[in-house]
Amino acid sequence: MAPGPLRRRKGPGGHADPPPVPCSPSSSSSSSLSCSSSSSSPRWSSGLTLYLVERRMGRSRRAFLSGLARAKGFRVDDAYSPAVTHVVMEHTSAAQAARWAQQQGGTQGGTQEGTQGGPPILLDITWFTDSMAAGRPVPVEGRHQLGEALETLAEAAALEGNEGRSLSFRRAASTLKALPGPLTRLSQLEGLPYCGAHSRGVIQEMLEDGASREADGVRQSDRFRAMKLFTQIFGVGVKTADGWYREGLRTLGDLRERGKKLTRMQEAGVRHYEDLKTPVELSDVEAVRRVVEEAVLQVLPGANITLTGGFRRGKRHGHDVDFLITHPEEGREAGILPNVMSCLESQGLVLYQHTQENHYCTPKAMAQPASRTNTMDAFERCFSILRVSRPSPGVASRGPPRDWKAVRVDLVVTPASQFPFALLGWTGSQHFERELRRFSRQERKLILNSHALYNPEKKTFLPAASEEEIFRHLGLEFIPPEERNA
Structure with a gap:
């Protein structure tokens, strides 16, 4: 789309x-x-x-x-x-x-x-x-x-x-x-x-x-090439990349030789750079899904694990794998990620992780003007790099062939009542979401984000049990995920 x-x-x-x-x-x-x-x-x-x-x-x-x-x-x-x-x-x-x-x-x-x-x-x-x-x-x-x-x-x-x-x-x-x-x-x-x-x-x-x-x-241009390379490192943004370029750095070798001090996330990004720049394939997605589902269900029986992002839109390749985790009984999903990651870590599958607690406030807080202006995606989540088995050895890397690959995996936990909005937001694409939210705001005078759909004039939330209901609230024909690739 x-x-x-x-x-x-x-x-x-x-x-x-x-x-x-x-x-x-x-x-x-x-x-x-x-x-x-x-x-x-x-x-x-x-x-x-x-x-x-x-x-x-x-x-x-x-x-x-x-x-x-x-x-x-x-x-x-x-x-x-x-x-x-x-x-x-x-x-x-x-x-x-x-x-x-x-x-x-x-x-x-x-x-x-x-x-x-x-x-x-x-x-x-x-x-x-x-x-x-x-x-x-x-x-x-x-x-x-x-x-x-x-x-x-x-x-x-x-x-x-x-x-x-x-x-x-x-x-x-x-x-x-x-x-x-x-x-x-x-x-x-x-x-x-x-x-x-x-x-x-x-x-x-x-x-x-x-x-x-x-x-x-x-x-x-020398600058474009260097900036592109640096920003492809997990955990490196434009500001950091620009600073490195101004210092005369141009390659990953320069980073190592100069002994640049890196954050833990950046260190993981450099360490697994070759794997992380390699496209994630459908076979990788299935391998990740199996280990994630097993860990989540072990920690929280009855939970639902849903693939989102580009792969839900039908893409064959991607840069990472995103999953939404929820439970039919609202509240039971809260705080499960540390235990899920511990389960994966006990299997030697975690190469890097950073868990962020849910800092989404109450519906009353969301209704405040200052809150309604941003995307308000504040779910409990974990940014991770997992060790994923591959069916045959020979993953492109420096060093001897191996039968595993480092893959970026994001786990996002959402309450059941917010799941349809989170599913819509995390499915993307970025352009599709931007235009849908712009349409909501300008044409329908409603605030849409990954948590809810809000009517600021009536000061009410419009509940939805599915993505289809969200589109109906907006007066739009439902657009399936595979048509949201902008």
Whole structure:
């Protein structure tokens, strides 16, 4: 779901996931990759199917790359069909890719999840080469698509502490992805929200030249690279990263050599950096779910454990795993996290943990104006890094192969009465939540957060037993989790 108009109940139906458009072609070459003569059956149970477009790639190169992908376990179709989930192109601009998509019977670039039966993702060859190098499908990043220029500028602004500018670029990128068809002309953006002059200029340049000089300059800058690396460390924010950069630090090696004093969280982030920067996969999620459920139910029989975040939205990859914990009997859930973490620690599964007590006050306190202005997400929670077993050894790391991986896991405890609001808030995405709360405030004059829905005029709370009820209170058609990827 992109931050465009939200769907009112009994209004226009039919919502399409935002179709990304491929970015400019990359000069990246796959010539250094070797192909085994033996083939293997596809390993990807998610149903991922590739189709490599021969135009501009060439017949022989397409055949070589298709063989390479099959040897690594990918399913590759030689003919385009509705079963294709990922379309790979080379030396193709955004406008050319859009025209190609239109020629395939109206097929458009689809969501970043690319599922069978829905529109495929249109991708630059860089995604393919990244996946071949990793030996598995890598998450689709902005640099693999047209919106990457805007997202790069948004990220750069955020790393400079300019949240307003960052939000503007991210909203423009989301609007671009939410178009019902491929973008071929700037005039298609007329009347759409969040596309200011700066963003329109970047989009125009991408359409005409296949690249953004401003975004390219940002990506190549020493500061951007260093700030991005440092802020990817668990526990490091923009202010700390900026301080390190000003001190002349550029790499993790610099941190170690200078003997920088780190917090306990940052020390864990550096220690497990290689694992934590590796995408969390569905197999990791299931492994985490098993150990978390076992520990929670041992401490609190009858508790409910619910997966949230991007994986609830249907994503195949993520950066961490989030769970909501509640109990039908309100109050029994309070204070359980220390015991849950002790249970996990006794099994040697805890690499880092920081538990935060519930500091959510009473409904009366929530009604105060000062409280209603923030998100008020003050649940009991634990930020942790868990040691997760993997089915086979060889996790990418410095040192000998091992059969486990460090994974970021957030556990959040919520009372049953607040669970629907917590589920909605913690499912995301961030853009979806921001726009839903903006709509609540501006259009419905209601305050929505992860704890409740409040009517400040009547000074009353609107109870809800499900997410569907929250949408009904707002006069909106229910939007399922898989359509909330902004």
